[in-house]
Amino acid sequence: MEWYQLTNAAQIDSPAVIVYKDRIAENISLLKTMIDDVQRLRPHVKTNKIAEVVQLMLAEGIQKFKCATIAEAEMLGMVNAPDVLMAYQPVGPKIVRLLELVQKYPQTVYSCTVDSRDAALAISDTFSSQGRRLPVYLDLNVGMNRTGIRPGKAALELYQYLHTLPGIEPAGLHVYDGHIHDTDMAVRKEKCDAAYAPVAALAAQIADSGLPQTVIVAGGSPTFPIHAGRDAIQCSPGTFIFWDWGYGKNLPEQPFKWAALVLSRVISVIDNTHICLDLGHKSVAAENPQPRVHFLNAPAASPVSQSEEHLVLQVADATQYPVGTVFYGVPLHICPTVALYEKAYVAEKNAVVANWRIVARDRQIIV
Template structure:
């Protein structure tokens, strides 16, 4: 089979659509490529938001990756179920979420869980909960280095918060979390410049904390766009996530990264409303729809189709006059944003040796597994 036809499924007639399909062999190749892009796999802390399945996590663990990052209690619990060694909840747990986080720590003692803080009130609440449950909780200071979403600016205020956290009983500040998800420049050198400028204050804060007599803080930095940049630094832990499945958005933007598309949406032509239009069973409920209509899905075997409209269960495409598409034709789509697309599916159908081989349950797409 030609490389351009890697996605074909010989028993496609048994697959109902729309469907999310995953190619495990390509997932394994992506994991190997990721490890090859850094000097030590111990510096990898992949984010699990993309794949949301135990099977993909276990493939990473089998390859030597022991640390992970996640954003929800369900994602953290999935990793606990896999007996992952070290899991950062890259979120500041407040209110009921803090109670769930405490229960999570108790339920999965084989996994070391940590979380983020960015203000004194939340740090105090975590400390009180830890004391009340006779445990110590590891925390990282969440830094705002330009995204303006969460975090504290890496200045004297951040230094003071770190020092205050050291004094709080039952929480242990060990590091800094610096996510630069706002940096998306397709030009690598310009992206590197932006990344370096944003990261410089983080290094200064790290030095200031060390000068206060504390152990050198661990730094967890970046996502997929800045991964190759942070990977070249010494001792920094890196947190790419999309690499495992890859998507059209990053394939287009991050041309320097060699990852393979390993997850697709499969759809069928269900109607031909006029001589130029075809309708697919790929609505908002089946593909991430936060981007504009033309940047939601790229059809590998039908790249010339032009999107016209989309609703909950339908995607209308302009195929042009005298097109040859028939009702029942199968199209293979590469999501522009695979992470929220995966969250739309209860399961991913695995394709091996060009045949359906099983399924991976996307259990961490739920808000709750057991906790």
């Protein structure tokens, strides 16, 4: 029997996401071997969004985490994570919600990112009105062109400005270089080093200006091995926990195991070479071109069309896949796929033994 096959699959309605607990544990152990100090790890929880998965990391000595939403931040507070960076600039009601998190979960040290004076001032006003100071990281744009301020004079001035605000405690620099994902490791490292150079220069300028030495949180999965080789940098891979087909193909130097699959079934045999599965847009991340999932037990199957609840595949011989046949698929992109499900079924030794709520898929838990 293959590692992914379930002896009790008949009890699992489809489509479903299955997580393999032993392989998750192996991925956490592998991650720890790829860095010199576990305290330099700050995994992003956007991939898993599951409290029980975070608890597995906590049990392995990982104390720092990164997230992108208030719900993810609250999930981390619920399991007593010591240190949580929300790598997102809160605006509007999110500032108040972040304050409420700080108040509700005092055992967790929360922080966030900023890239503008207006946002920093609004955060400071909200927190100082309650006699609090929130740790804040300056978000730097090193080519992702999504959020952040370019490293340089303006960034230095903004970081200095943060020190004048009563409701903010400047904590360091945040750098996400997600635009760098070349398969060739030499090319990826060259681009990563070039993007990081102005960050290091800014950190030196901050120190030269008389301010405390900055903490630097850098990278995601593609650049994790590169930043792991730097001194003292905190690293933020996320996908490692489940891995997926995209990174498995494009990042061969990182031998993590697939630990989350989508389970689906044949719901119709169309003709001799076409079948239909119950795996539509609502069941697997649909932001990428096809193929969006690779089927471990039908690797030659190719997608023909997909709609909200259906996936039509072309196969060599449809008689091999009668109605009801279970398909096990590795998503191209696991992070948004997990967010499509309310719960994950937990597999151990080829059987589902429990289910875990994907609690942080919601925009709001309590706060």
